[in-house]
Amino acid sequence: MKLPLSLKMMLIALFSVPLFAIGQQTVSGTVTDGGSGQPLPGANVIVKGTTTGTTSDFDGNFLLNVDSFPVTLVVSSVGFKSEEITVNSSSPISVVLQEGEALDEVVIVGNRAKPRTVLESPVPIDNISAQELATSAQPEVDKMIAYRVPSYNSTQQTISDATAHFDPSELRNLGPSRTLVLVNGKRKNQSALVYVNETPGRGEVGVDMKSIPAAAIERVEVLRDGASAQYGSDAIAGVINIILKEETDKTTVNLGTGVTTEGDGFTYSGSVNTGFDFDGGGYVNFTADFYHQDYTDRAGEPGNDLLFGNIFGDQSLIDGTNPWIQDNPDLGMIVGQPEYDKFGLAFNAGVPYEGGEFYLFGSLQKRDGKSFALYRAPYWITDDFGLLTPEGQPYNGFQPTFETDIRDNTISVGNRWEMFGDWKFDVSYTFGRNAVDYLIGNTINVALGASSPTQFDPGGYRFSNNIGNIDIAKDFGTVSLTLGSEIRQERFVTQQGELASYIDGGAQSFPGLRPENAVSETRSNVGVYGGLDWDPTDQILISGAVRYEDYSDFGDNVSWKIAGRYLLEDDKGAIRASVNTGFRAPSLHQIYLSNIQTLQLADGTIGQQGTFNNVDPIIIDPVNGLGVPQLDAEESFNIAGGITYKVTPQFTVSLDYYNIAVDDRVLLTNPLGFDGDDTTTNAVEQVLIDNSVGNVTFFVNAVDTKTQGVDLVANYRGIELGGGNLDVNVAVNWNETDIDGTISVPQKILDAGYTDIFNREEQSRITTARPNLKGVLGLNYNIDKFEIVLNNTYFGEVTWRHPTTPNFDQTFAGKVLTDLSVAYQFDSWITAKVSANNILDVYPDEINTFGDFGTDLGGRFRYPWEVNQFGFNGTFLQGGLTFTF
Numbered sequence: 064m065k066l067p068l069s070l071k072m073m074l075i076a077l078f079s080v081p082l083f084a085i086g087q088q089t090v091s092g093t094v095t096d097g098g099s100g101q102p103l104p105g106a107n108v109i110v111k112g113t114t115t116g117t118t119s120d121f122d123g124n125f126l127l128n129v130d131s132f133p134v135t136l137v138v139s140s141v142g143f144k145s146e147e148i149t150v151n152s153s154s155p156i157s158v159v160l161q162e163g164e165a166l167d168e169v170v171i172v173g174n175r176a177k178p179r180t181v182l183e184s185p186v187p188i189d190n191i192s193a194q195e196l197a198t199s200a201q202p203e204v205d206k207m208i209a210y211r212v213p214s215y216n217s218t219q220q221t222i223s224d225a226t227a228h229f230d231p232s233e234l235r236n237l238g239p240s241r242t243l244v245l246v247n248g249k250r251k252n253q254s255a256l257v258y259v260n261e262t263p264g265r266g267e268v269g270v271d272m273k274s275i276p277a278a279a280i281e282r283v284e285v286l287r288d289g290a291s292a293q294y295g296s297d298a299i300a301g302v303i304n305i306i307l308k309e310e311t312d313k314t315t316v317n318l319g320t321g322v323t324t325e326g327d328g329f330t331y332s333g334s335v336n337t338g339f340d341f342d343g344g345g346y347v348n349f350t351a352d353f354y355h356q357d358y359t360d361r362a363g364e365p366g367n368d369l370l371f372g373n374i375f376g377d378q379s380l381i382d383g384t385n386p387w388i389q390d391n392p393d394l395g396m397i398v399g400q401p402e403y404d405k406f407g408l409a410f411n412a413g414v415p416y417e418g419g420e421f422y423l424f425g426s427l428q429k430r431d432g433k434s435f436a437l438y439r440a441p442y443w444i445t446d447d448f449g450l451l452t453p454e455g456q457p458y459n460g461f462q463p464t465f466e467t468d469i470r471d472n473t474i475s476v477g478n479r480w481e482m483f484g485d486w487k488f489d490v491s492y493t494f495g496r497n498a499v500d501y502l503i504g505n506t507i508n509v510a511l512g513a514s515s516p517t518q519f520d521p522g523g524y525r526f527s528n529n530i531g532n533i534d535i536a537k538d539f540g541t542v543s544l545t546l547g548s549e550i551r552q553e554r555f556v557t558q559q560g561e562l563a564s565y566i567d568g569g570a571q572s573f574p575g576l577r578p579e580n581a582v583s584e585t586r587s588n589v590g591v592y593g594g595l596d597w598d599p600t601d602q603i604l605i606s607g608a609v610r611y612e613d614y615s616d617f618g619d620n621v622s623w624k625i626a627g628r629y630l631l632e633d634d635k636g637a638i639r640a641s642v643n644t645g646f647r648a649p650s651l652h653q654i655y656l657s658n659i660q661t662l663q664l665a666d667g668t669i670g671q672q673g674t675f676n677n678v679d680p681i682i683i684d685p686v687n688g689l690g691v692p693q694l695d696a697e698e699s700f701n702i703a704g705g706i707t708y709k710v711t712p713q714f715t716v717s718l719d720y721y722n723i724a725v726d727d728r729v730l731l732t733n734p735l736g737f738d739g740d741d742t743t744t745n746a747v748e749q750v751l752i753d754n755s756v757g758n759v760t761f762f763v764n765a766v767d768t769k770t771q772g773v774d775l776v777a778n779y780r781g782i783e784l785g786g787g788n789l790d791v792n793v794a795v796n797w798n799e800t801d802i803d804g805t806i807s808v809p810q811k812i813l814d815a816g817y818t819d820i821f822n823r824e825e826q827s828r829i830t831t832a833r834p835n836l837k838g839v840l841g842l843n844y845n846i847d848k849f850e851i852v853l854n855n856t857y858f859g860e861v862t863w864r865h866p867t868t869p870n871f872d873q874t875f876a877g878k879v880l881t882d883l884s885v886a887y888q889f890d891s892w893i894t895a896k897v898s899a900n901n902i903l904d905v906y907p908d909e910i911n912t913f914g915d916f917g918t919d920l921g922g923r924f925r926y927p928w929e930v931n932q933f934g935f936n937g938t939f940l941q942g943g944l945t946f947t948f
Contacts, residue, residue: 088128088129088130088131088132088134088153089126089127089128089129089153089344090126090127090128090129090134090136090150090153090156091124091125091126091127091153091155091156092108092124092125092155092156092157092158093119093123093124093125093155093156093157093158094106094108094119094123094125094138094140094158094159094160095123095157095158095159095160096143096159096160096162097143097159097160097161097162098161098162101123102119102123102124103119103123103140103143103160104118104119104123106118106119106123106125106138106139106140106143106158106160107137107138107139107140108125108127108136108137108138108158109136109137109138109139110127110129110134110135110136110137111135111136111137111147112538113487115127115128115129115420117309117310118281118308118309118310124312126311126312126340128344128345128346128413128415128420129150130415130417130418130481131417132150132151132152132153133149133150133151134149134150135147135148135149135150136148136149136150138158138160139160139180140160143160143161143162144160144161144162144712145160145180146158146159146160162712162713162780162781181707182630182634182636182637182707183604183628183630183637184628184639185604185606185626185627185628185639185640185641186286186287186288186626186639186641186703187286187287187288187639187703187705187717187719187774188284188285188286188287189211189212189283189284189285189287189776190282190283190284191208191211191212191282191283191284191285192281192282193277193280193281193282193308195211196208196211196277196280196283197277198841198843198852198854198884199211199854199882200852200882200884200896200898200900200941201900202321202330202332202354202356203272203273203277203354204272204273204275204277204280204283204305205217205230205232205272205273207277208232208283208285208303209232210839210854210856210882211794211839211841212285212794213774213794213795213796213837213838213839214234214235214287214772214774214796214798214837215232215233215234215285215303216232216233216236216263216833216834216837217230217231217232217233217272218230218263218931218932218933218934219400219931219934219936220260220262220928220931221398221399221400221401221434221928222398222434222435222436222437222924222928225256225465225467225499225501226256226258226259226260226262226264227400227401227432227434227465228401228403228430228432228434228467228469228499229254229256229258229269229271229273229469230272230273231258231262231263231264231267231269232269232272233263233264233267233269233300233833234285234287234300234301234303235287235300235301235721235723235770235772235796235798236770236798236800236829236833236835237299237300237723237725237770237800238264238267238300238728238829239258239264239267239268239269239270240267240268240269240297240647240650240729241297241298241299241300241647241697241725242269242270242297242298242300242301242302242303243290243294243295243296243297243298243301243302243303244270244272244302244303244305245294245302245303245304245305246275246304246305246307246424246426246473246475247304247305247306247307247411247422247424247475248304249475249477249491249493249530249532250294250295250493250495250528250530250549250551251270251305251473251495252270252471252473252495252496252497252526252527252528253268253269253270253497253526253528253650253652254268254269254270254271254471254497254499254526255497255498255499255523255524255525255526255555255652256268256497256499256524256652257650257652257653257656257731259656259658259660259674259731259760260660261928261929262928262929262931263828263832263833263930263931265731265825265828266653266729266730266731266762268650268652268653271469271471271497273405273428273430274407274426274428274430274471274497275305275407275409275426275428276334276350276351276352276407276408276409276426276428277334277352278315278317278334278335278336278350278352279307279308279336279348279350279409279411279426280305280306280307280308281306281307281308281309281310282306283303283304283305283306284302284303284304284306285301285302285303285304286301286302286303286304287301287719287721287774288301288626288641288643288701288703288721289301289624289641289643289644289645289699289701289703289723290302290624290643290645291610291622291624291643291644291645291646291647291699292592292594292608292609292610292622292623292624292643292644292645293592293594293608293610293624295549295590295592295610295612296588296612296646296647296648296696297647298645299645299646299647299697299699299701299723299725300723307348307409307411307424308336308338308348308350308411309338309346309348309411309413310336310338310348311338311339311340311346311347311348312338312340313337313338313947313948314335314336314337314338314947314948315334315335315336315337315945315946315947315948316333316334316335316945316946316947316948317332317333317334317335317943317944317945317946318332318333318943318944319331319332319333319941319942319943319944320332320941320942320943321939321940321941321942322939322940323359323936323937323938323939323940324904324937324938324939324940325359325361325936325937327357327358327359327360327399328356328357328358328359328399328400328936328939329356329357330354330355330356330357330941331354331355332352332353332354332355333352333353334350334351334352334353335350335351335352336348336349336350337349341414344414344415345412345413345414345415346412346413347410347411347412348410348411348412349408349409349410350407350408350409350410351407351408352405352406352407353404353405353406353407354404354405355403355404355405356400356401356402356403356404357402358397358399358400358401358402358433358434358435359399359400359936360396360397360398360399361398361399361925361926361935361936361937362393362394362396362397362398362399362923362924362925363393363396363398363910363919363922363923363924363925364392364393364922364925365383365392365394365921365922365923366383366388366389366392366922367380367381367382367383367388367921367922368380368381368383368385368388368394368440368442368921368922369381369916369921369922370916370920370921370923371440371442371443371921372921373916375442377442380442385442387440387441387442387459387460391440391459393923394438394440394921394922394923395438395440395460395462396435396437396438396923397435397438397462398435398923398924398925398928399935399936400934400936401432401433401434401435402432402433402434403430403431403432403433403467404430404431404432405428405429405430406428406429406430407426407427407428407429408426408427408428409424409425409426409427410423410424410425410426411423411424412424418480418481418482419478419479419480419481420478420479420480421476421477421478422475422476422477422478422479423474423475423476423477424474424475425472425473425474425475426471426472426473427470427471427472428469428470428471428472429468429469429470430467430468430469430470430471431466431467431468431469432466432467432469433464433465433466433467433504434464434465434466434467435462435463435464435465436462436463436464436465436506436571436572436573437463437572437920437923438460438461438462439460439461439462439463439506439571439572440460441458441459441460443460444460444461444507444509444571446458447460447461447507448507448512448513448515449513450507450513450515450517451505451506451507451517461505461506461507462505463503463504463505463506463570463571463572463573464503464504464505464506465501465503465572465573466501466502466503466504467499467500467501467502468499468500468501468502468523469497469498469499470496470497470498470499471496471497471498472495472496473493473494473495473496474493474494474495475491475492475493475494476491476492477489477490477491477492477532478490478491485537485538486535486536486537487535487536487537488533488534488535489532489533489534489535490531490532490533490534491531491532491533492529492530492531492532493528493529493530493531493532494527494528494529494530495527495528495530496525496526496527496528497525497526497527498523498524498525498526499523499524500520500522500523500558501520501521501522501523501560501573502518502519502520502521503518503519503521503564503570503572503573503575504517504518505517505518506518506519506570506571506572507570507571508563508564508566508567508568508569508570508571509568509571510566510567510568511563511566511567515563516563519560519561519563519564519570519575520560520561520564520575521560521561521564521565521569521570521573521574521575521576522557522558522559522560522564522575522576522580522581523557523558523576524555524556524557524558524652525554525555525556525558526553526554526555526556526651526652527553527554528551528552528553528554529551529552530549530550530551530552531549531550531551532547532548532549532550533547533548534546534547535547541597541598541599542595542596542597542598543595543596543597544593544594544595545592545593545594545595545596545608546592546593546594547591547592547593548589548590548591548592549589549590549592550587550588550589550590551587551588551589551590552585552586552587553585553586553587553651554583554584554585554651555582555583555584555585555650555651555652555655556582556583556584557576557580557581557582557583557655557656557657557658558576558581559575559576559577559578559580559581560575560576560577561575563575564576565577565659568671569659573660574659574660574671576658577659579657580657580658580659582655582657582676584651584654584655585651586614586615586616586651587614587615588612588613588614588615588648589612589613590610590611590612590613591610591611592608592609592610592611593608593609593610594606594607594608594609595607595608601630602629602630602631603627603628603629603630604627604628604629605625605626605627606624606625606626606627606628607623607624607625607626608623608624609621609622609623609624610622610623612646612648614648614696616654617648617649617693617694617695617696618695618696620646620648620696620698621644622643622644622645622646623643623644624641624642624643624644625641625642625643626639626640626641626642626643627639627640627641628640631708635708635709636706636707636708636709637706637707638704638705638706639704639705639706639707639719640703640704640705641701641702641703641704642701642702642703643700643701644698644699644700644701645698645699645700645701646696646697646698646699647696647697647699647729648696649677649694649695649696649697649729649762649764653677653694653729653762654676654677654678654694654762655676655677655678656674656676656762657673657674657675657676657679658673658674659671659672659673659674659756660672660674670756670757670758671755671756671757671758672734672756672757672758672759672760673751673754673756673758673759673760674731674759674760674761675750675754675759675760675761676761676762677691677693677694677761677762681750681753681754682761685811688746688750688811689746689747689750689761689809689811689812690809690810690811690812691761691763691809691812692763692764692809694729694762694763694764695727695764696727697725697726697727697728697729697764698725698726698727699723699724699725699726700723700724701721701722701723701724702721702722703719703720703721703722704719704720705717705718705719705720705774706718706719713779713780713781713782714777714778714779714780715777715778716775716776716777717774717775717776717777718773718774718775718776719773719774720771720772720773721770721771721772721773721774722769722770722771723769723770723771724767724768724769724770724803725767725768725769725770726767727764727765727766727767728764728765728766728767728768728829729762729763729764730762730763730765730766730821730825730829731760731761731762732760732761732762732763732765732820732821732825733760733819733820733821733822733824733825733866734758734759734760735747735758735759735760735812735817735820736751736757736758736759737751737757738815738816738817745815745816746811746812746814746815747759747812747815747817748815763807763809763820764807765806765807765808765820765821766802766806766807766821766829767802767803767804768800768801768802768803768829769800769801769803770798770799770800770801771798771799772796772797772798772799773795773796773797774794774795774796775793775794775795775796776792776793776794777791777792777793777794778790778791778792778793779791784844785846786846786847787844787845787846787847787849788844788845788846789842789843789844789845790841790842790843790844791840791841791842791843792839792840792841792842792843793838793839793840793841794838794839795836795837795838795839796836796837796838797835797836798833798835798836798837799835800829800830801830802826802829802830806819806820806821808820822866822867823864823865823866823867823869824863824864824865824866824929825866826864827862827863827864827930828929828930831861831862831863831864831930832861832862832863832929832930832931833861833930833931834858834859834860834861834877834932835859835860836857836859836860836877837856837857837858837859838856838857839854839855839856839857840854840855840856841853841854841855842854848887848888848889849885849886849887850885850886850887850888851883851884851885851886852882852883852884852885852886852898853881853882853883854881854882854883855879855880855881855882856879856880856882856933857877857878857879858877858878858879858880858932858933859877859932860874860875860876860877861874861875861927861930861931861932862874862875862930863875863918863927863929863930865915865918868915870913871912871913871915871918873908873910873911873913873918873927875907875908875927875930875932876908877932878905878906878907878932878933879903879905880900880901880903880905880933881901881902881903881905882898882899882900882901882902883898883899883902884896884897884898884899885897885898891947892946892947892948893944893945893946893947894944894945894947895942895943895944895945896941896942896943896944896945897940897941897942897943898940898941898942899938899939899940899941900938900939900940900941901933901936901937901938901939902938903938904937904938905937906926906935906937907926907927907932907933907935908926908927909925909926910924910925910926910927
């Protein structure tokens with residue numbers, strides 16, 4: 064791994080700081096609930112004015128390394144008043160928190176100068192503890208957040224090649240590319256995959272949210288505001304900061320299993336989280352987990368095949384009298400979630416020294432999955448040459464599989480210290496990598512006949528980054544200053560497949576990546592930023608930031624942000640507002656990706672579609688190609704404002720409005736095919752002929768959008784009811800995205816007669832494919848040793864729009880999903896939990912084709928797949944045990 068000189072210099076600086084005496088002072092103690100006298104687990108204990116801290120364990124105990132005595136600690140917990148305590152020695156202390164001040168949770172994201180509480184922040188932030196995430200009973204981090212934060216969406220995809228193994232996720236329906244993900248405040252690498260199939264997020268690149276073990280997470284901070292001026296590219300919709308655990312004095316083991324009420328989708332899982340201290344100070348927290356998931360099947364049963372009946376002109380397929388269809392009314396399809404096995408490791412460590420701390424954290428995950436392509440019925444592929452059919456049995460077609468081998472690993476090493484009179488320095492290096500290799504199984508290359516393999520290596524993708532950061536902060540009292548720089552090098556690699564996977568039409572379902580698709584491209588960028596927070600009074604905060612970025616491939620950008628906050632009388636609430644600009648650099652994937660896939664083409668037939676990259680002369684050459692401009696950065700302008708208010712110490716409400724304009728969004732065009740005029744050959748058709756494909760697509764800066772919305776969050780905690788305590792959480796997001804102005808079409812394509820490169824279907828993918836209204840009502844009731852959680856999540860309506868014909872559009876109604884879980888603590892070391900997700904067995908509306916057989920691929924799909932609210936697995940039952948030592 065070759066690093067640029069600038070990163071090497073930063074690594075030298077990382078370890079060249081003078082090390083003083085290794086071994087700090089230690090503070091230990093216990094946090095208890097002042098109302099009940101019981102231990103208070105999960106309380107935040109932070110050294111005032113720093114990000115150094117820990118959380119209390121199940122018994123309320125904590126252990127924290129500090130530079131020296133005396134030291135002031137800030138102890139806080141959701142629903143309790145914060146306490147500041149000055150500690151003068153290493154003797155154990157006792158901290159008692161009283162109920163109230165539900166918003167006094169200290170967060171790190173959104174402010175580099177010093178930690179602020181959720182109430183004190185000038186922008187809206189959700190602070191979600193690991194315990195709160197677990198109440199969703201969802202198996203993975205992206206789904207946990209989606210069922211807690213209404214403005215965040217993530218749903219399982221199906222029959223969409225590798226997209227089915229990643230699941231596009233996003234904030235404020237702005238696409239996966241426009242949400243920045245951090246781990247412990249450091250940028251997480253993107254995945255290697257571009258979502259090129261017909262799903263939400265098509266043409267986008269996101270972070271593989273499945274790659275972070277949930278058991279390793281202490282909390283998740285969701286910044287619901289633009290933050291490019293602070294963090295750089297991608298932070299247009301907001302930032303998700305995942306904080307890893309630092310606990311060292313307990314071990315937690317989770318075991319679980321589940322199954323749908325249809326009897327499929329069986330899962331089993333396990334995780335262990337543990338930690339230990341070093342002699343003389345320091346900690347290591349370690350997590351290992353595994354998860355197995357079987358596939359589900361919710362295919363339609365049309366009893367005919369209108370798609371191929373119309374293509375072949377075969378009446379027996381149209382009326383269902385074909386003998387094979389009579390025996391296989393579902394057309395052989397498997398439509399549902401993929402099966403996969405996931406194995407993950409994560410660690411978080413720190414070693415203090417006098418005046419500072421070395422830290423190290425990272426994760427490693429391997430995920431092996433299998434999904435299914437369209438069934439090759441015997442009237443579609445008429446012979447398998449005896450390669451797939453058992454000897455002595457008649458040929459009945461075959462079901463190709465799409466298998467993935469996904470690896471994601473990241474590691475960050477850093478040194479944070481103070482010198483020169485309380486100036487804070489943080490120097491770090493982060494390496495991240497995501498790789499996906501494909502295997503196409505149970506299929507053939509028809510052109511190779513009886514010599515065809517039955518499984519193929521079609522290639523794969525790699526993405527990696529090397530990141531160096533230096534962050535400097537100084538608190539001058541009423542003024543806080545931040546300065547810093549980030550140096551990043553990125554690499555995108557496409558690996559070609561084996562010859563048999565792509566030659567002469569390639570493997571059925573997924574032709575392999577060809578030699579001309581193979582690339583290994585890098586770029587680098589340097590960013591510098593500065594920020595200033597001014598507290599002229601205890602009530603008023605004015606914050607500003609500016610950031611300059613210079614990219615080696617497309618140029619530079621300047622982003623800025625101004626935010627303000629006014630605390631209401633007696634700190635009962637706050638009024639806040641922000642205005643900022645942002646940007647997103649086109650990803651290396653979007654610049655260099657090219658491939659050929661088997662898809663439904665623009666004319667309704669099944670054929671091959673080519674995606675050509677933004678450096679290929681076929682696309683960019685104005686004379687011999689299509690004259691598509693070089694990709695440039697997206698730019699945004701964000702305005703937001705809101706209010707938070709404590710109706711009572713236990714009842715808090717926040718309301719925020721946002722308006723986000725994004726110019727020059729990088730999008731993947733709709734497929735362009737032949738124009739139907741056989742007497743002439745236009746520029747687009749020449750590309751199709753030269754490359755033996757039926758459709759062509761490419762990436763282009765084409766669309767301006769305007770997104771506005773409202774977030775409402777209300778929490779009522781500690782309601783005494785029937786001898787127990789009830790917490791109520793209500794969160795609602797209304798979000799609307801519109802296309803602003805006309806869509807830009809390259810002139811040469813216009814001259815060829817193609818006036819629409821982003822048709823009605825593609826427009827709906829960014830305006831109506833995700834719910835515009837989503838709400839959560841959560842009830843958490845604790846009594847004695849029981850915890851009962853009832854969550855209701857409303858997913859608003861979504862609309863699929865036909866590429867050309869409005870009469871074929873369909874709106875799928877909003878639905879409420881209800882999840883119920885009951886946990887019982889048998890003893891301090893063992894808790895059992897049972898849950899039912901979607902207990903009322905709610906499904907999306909079924910597809911009504913209105914006479915268009917291409918909408919559901921001839922009835923193969925019963926439920927919507929191009930737009931998606933919450934999947935279509937139905938009720939899922941789970942049981943599990945938690946052991947704590």
